Amino acid sequence: MKSRHKRLALxxxxxxxxxxxxTLILSAFRSNIVFFYTPTQVANGEVPKDTSFRIGGMVVEDSLKRQADGLTVHFVVTDTVKNIPVSYQGILPDLFKEGKGVVAQGVLDQDGRFIASNVLAKHDENYMPPEAAEALKRAKAADTAQSPDGVGRNS
Structure with missing residues (x-):
């Protein structure tokens, strides 16, 4: 084989x-990317089926229910337009409170309940992830636009 052929083969x-x-790097990224959705998007069916995603919003006041085992909790997440029930088994973050922001990662079951594998609480009064703040603004704007009297409603 000539050196030119060796060089071309190399x-x-x-x-x-x-x-x-x-190809392997892009495949790994694609399988590990977790998208963020609001409760309105989840309720409208805009989320992937059988794939993990994140849902973010505010924990509805008086919605937190603890099971007897001490680890299983149920609560409701809202974007002020739609509410999504969430189930989580594990220890909640110290900053997790009703009326505060939360981001949960998990999957949606057949009954429309979000089964969380991970729960994150916002860390102070003024902070919210930019995508969560923007999603809440969009949800409120869409709700106000759909309401006949121009005033938002909460479902």
Missing amino acids: IGGGIVAVALAI
Whole structure:
């Protein structure tokens, strides 16, 4: 084999190796990306089926119910337009409170209940993840636009 052919084979092999590495990296990213949705988007069926995603909003006052086992809790998350019931088994963060912001990661079951595998609470009064704040603003604007009297409603 001539040196020119060896060089072309080496370059071709390098290109194939780089393409394979890029494909594997993109595949890993795609399987680990978790998208954020509001309760309104969940209620409207805009979420992926059988795939983990994040839901964010405010914990509805007086919705927190603890089971006798001490680890299972049920609560409701709202974006002030729609409410989604959430079940979680585990220890809640210290800052988790009713009326405060929360982001939960998990899947939606057949009954429309969000089964959380992870729950995160916002860490102070003034902070909310930018995508959560924007989603809450969009949900309120959409609700006000759909209401016949121009005043939002809560379902």
